[in-house]
Amino acid sequence: MSDTAVARAAVVQAAGDAKADSKSEQAYAFIKARIVEGTYSPGYRLVLAKIAGDVGFSVVPVREAIRRLEAEGLVKFERNVGATVSGIDPTEYLYTMQTLSVVEGAATALSAPLIDATAIARARAVNEEMRQCLEHFDPVRFTALNRDFHSVLFEHCPNPHILDLVHRGWNRLATLRSSTFRFVPGRARESVREHEELLQLIERNADAETIERAARRHRSATLDAYLAQAPGTPKKISNSQEEKQ
Amino acid sequence: MSDTAVARAAVVQAAGDAKADSKSEQAYAFIKARIVEGTYSPGYRLVLAKIAGDVGFSVVPVREAIRRLEAEGLVKFERNVGATVSGIDPTEYLYTMQTLSVVEGAATALSAPLIDATAIARARAVNEEMRQCLEHFDPVRFTALNRDFHSVLFEHCPNPHILDLVHRGWNRLATLRSSTFRFVPGRARESVREHEELLQLIERNADAETIERAARRHRSATLDAYLAQAPGTPKKISNSQEEKQ
DNA sequence: ATGTACGAAATCGTATACGATGATTATGGC
DNA sequence: GCCATAATCATCGTATACGATTTCGTACAT
Numbered sequence: 001m002s003d004t005a006v007a008r009a010a011v012v013q014a015a016g017d018a019k020a021d022s023k024s025e026q027a028y029a030f031i032k033a034r035i036v037e038g039t040y041s042p043g044y045r046l047v048l049a050k051i052a053g054d055v056g057f058s059v060v061p062v063r064e065a066i067r068r069l070e071a072e073g074l075v076k077f078e079r080n081v082g083a084t085v086s087g088i089d090p091t092e093y094l095y096t097m098q099t100l101s102v103v104e105g106a107a108t109a110l111s112a113p114l115i116d117a118t119a120i121a122r123a124r125a126v127n128e129e130m131r132q133c134l135e136h137f138d139p140v141r142f143t144a145l146n147r148d149f150h151s152v153l154f155e156h157c158p159n160p161h162i163l164d165l166v167h168r169g170w171n172r173l174a175t176l177r178s179s180t181f182r183f184v185p186g187r188a189r190e191s192v193r194e195h196e197e198l199l200q201l202i203e204r205n206a207d208a209e210t211i212e213r214a215a216r217r218h219r220s221a222t223l224d225a226y227l228a229q230a231p232g233t234p235k236k237i238s239n240s241q242e243e244k245q
Numbered sequence: 246m247s248d249t250a251v252a253r254a255a256v257v258q259a260a261g262d263a264k265a266d267s268k269s270e271q272a273y274a275f276i277k278a279r280i281v282e283g284t285y286s287p288g289y290r291l292v293l294a295k296i297a298g299d300v301g302f303s304v305v306p307v308r309e310a311i312r313r314l315e316a317e318g319l320v321k322f323e324r325n326v327g328a329t330v331s332g333i334d335p336t337e338y339l340y341t342m343q344t345l346s347v348v349e350g351a352a353t354a355l356s357a358p359l360i361d362a363t364a365i366a367r368a369r370a371v372n373e374e375m376r377q378c379l380e381h382f383d384p385v386r387f388t389a390l391n392r393d394f395h396s397v398l399f400e401h402c403p404n405p406h407i408l409d410l411v412h413r414g415w416n417r418l419a420t421l422r423s424s425t426f427r428f429v430p431g432r433a434r435e436s437v438r439e440h441e442e443l444l445q446l447i448e449r450n451a452d453a454e455t456i457e458r459a460a461r462r463h464r465s466a467t468l469d470a471y472l473a474q475a476p477g478t479p480k481k482i483s484n485s486q487e488e489k490q
Numbered sequence: 491a492t493g494t495a496c497g498a499a500a501t502c503g504t505a506t507a508c509g510a511t512g513a514t515t516a517t518g519g520c
Numbered sequence: 521g522c523c524a525t526a527a528t529c530a531t532c533g534t535a536t537a538c539g540a541t542t543t544c545g546t547a548c549a550t
Contacts, residue, residue: 022324022533048502058535060305063502064312071316073406079267080502080541099406102351161318161344165410267503293532303505308532325511325532 024061027051028068035074035085036174042087046075073172088176097223100169105216107154107166108198109208114156120199123152127195134188142188147174149195153202153215184225194218269306272296273313280319280330281419287332291320318417333421342468345414350461352399352411353443354453359401365444368397372440379433387433392419394440398447398460429470439463 021029031051034040046066052059066083069075073096076086088096126149133142147170157163198218201211266274276296279285291311297304311328314320318341321331333341371394378387392415402408443463446456 024533047500049500059502060534060536064309067309067312068316071313081543082501095404095406098404099410102347102407106347159340159343161340162347165344269503292530294530304532305504305506323512326513327531 022061023057024064027055027057027061028065030055031062031065032069032074032171035069036171040085042085042175044085046083046085048082072168074175085175088172093176093226094223096169096172097219097226100166100173101216101219101223103162103165103169104150104154104219105212107157107159107162108150108215109212110158110162111154111156112202112208112211113205114158115153115202117203119152119156120203123149124196124199126152127192127199130195131192134192139188146191153198184222184229187222187225191218191222194221267306268300268302269309272300272302272307273310275300276307276310277314277319277416280314281416285330287330287420289330291328291330293327317413319420330420333417338421338471339468341414341417342464342471345411345418346461346464346468348407348410348414349395349399349464350457352402352404352407353395353460354457355404355407356399356401357447357453357456358450359403360398360447364397364401365448368394369441369444371397372437372444375440376437379437384433391436398443429467429474432467432470436463436467439466 031040031046040046048059048062048066052062055062066075066077070077070083074086075083077083086092126145130142130145130149133139133145150170154163154166157166194214195218198211198214201214276285276291285291293304293307293311297307300307311320311322315322315328319331320328322328331337371390375387375390375394378384378390395415399408399411402411439459440463443456443459446459
């Protein structure tokens with residue numbers, strides 16, 4: 001019940017942000033926010049009528065919102081059955097990370113020439129804070145900062161299609177939250193170091209291919225770390241590019 | 246009116262293919278097929294009520310179908326105004342080609358180790374036919390064969406997410422059909438040659454990075470050829486990777 | 491005790507209806 | 521004759537209602 005109140009508040013706020021979005025848009029933002037933030041965790045059953053009641057709309061806009069979320073991979077929808085927040089199994093994790101390594105690498109390379117010194121300084125500050133999170137064992141904040149860091153790197157990507165794909169990948173990963181996938185021991189520390197390397201490449205105006213390779217490897221290394229320590233590793237398809245050279 | 250008959254027939258067929266798809270699914274397949282095949286050409290106004298009449302359903306499933314097509318970029322949807330088949334302007338073309346160069350390159354590289362000799366032979370036959378199309382000036386067939394050729398190269402991609410992105414890109418390009426974008430003079434001939442080179446790399450089990458680079462360059466070269474001869478070139482963002490080396 | 495069949499409840503899928511919004515055309519004033 | 525403004529129309533946005541499908545529980549037979 002207080003759930004409902006919170007829901008409405010969120011909707012009102014969302015509506016305020018973007019003038020007069022359609023209800024379907026509001027429902028979309030509402031549900032998506034809850035999935036990404038974790039209120040609706042993987043496996044959560046999204047019953048149309050219930051959510052419709054929560055947001056105060058009828059089922060039609062809610063249904064449309066859910067279908068959109070399905071297209072983005074955040075929700076799994078089964079005909080005549082219903083929708084659930086899509087968990088991510090090891091295979092899905094692999095697919096998502098691999099895809100992200102490709103599109104994020106490209107986005108970062110395309111962004112690089114457009115990143116100014118201020119942004120670099122900002123990213124470096126974020127990375128420094130991440131390093132401190134490591135020492136204070138604050139994985140939640142670490143994760144949030146990690147997204148901030150990479151946002152700086154790819155947010156200037158001049159190709160909106162690619163940028164959109166990157167955001168989708170991050171959102172999908174966000175549903176993991178603190179699951180077993182994240183935080184492979186030792187990987188976080190390496191990650192911070194690689195961030196600094198990336199920043200230096202960008203500062204030096206390294207060529208696009210070098211930056212792309214570094215950015216891609218940064219991500220696929222996380223995937224590889226997971227695969228190395230995973231118990232039932234799924235079929236090996238992670239022939240990550242840079243491994244071979 | 247005969248239009249309606251054709252429409253119904255298509256729907257019936259689609260329904261037969263996949264048991265009992267939902268109407269929304271059928272509407273989706275119906276509209277998508279017409280866009281890709283060119284019956285609904287770019288700029289075509291998709292009026293909900295009209296299409297609903299054509300397929301024999303009410304507007305609700307049709308609306309849902311159109312929103313899905315919008316998510317894939319085949320349709321442009323404007324709130325309270327309506328939907329039109331999304332043409333592709335030079336900027337969109339650039340975005341799409343660039344994105345496709347990235348994901349297709351990755352898909353081809355991931356597929357390569359899984360392509361057997363039979364498939365290679367098939368692709369080579371297709372490419373040979375393309376060469377003949379060049380001499381007989383049959384651009385329509387050339388385009389169709391081109392998709393066939395590349396399908397062989399990336400269809401074994403073990404990552405369904407990436408594969409899906411590739412298909413979306415091709416579908417978007419399909420809406421161009423015989424527009425000014427396609428068939429930059431001389432490019433087709435080069436294209437056939439590059440196809441053969443790609444096949445040889447795959448036969449030789451070249452490493453993933455080499456194949457990815459070749460596949461990506463194959464596409465970005467087409468983009469570059471267009472940009473070189475285009476009148477009002479959009480903002481230059483095509484720093485295609487391999488250009489620099 | 492277990493498996494099967496039937497029935498009830500929950501939930502989705504679609505149709506229809508009406509209100510809201512943006513485009514278009516007509517009209518009046520300048 | 522042209523521009524501004526108001527009325528009209530086309531079209532979408534959403535609510536409500538009902539039918540279709542699936543799932544779950546229960547009873548019965550083996």
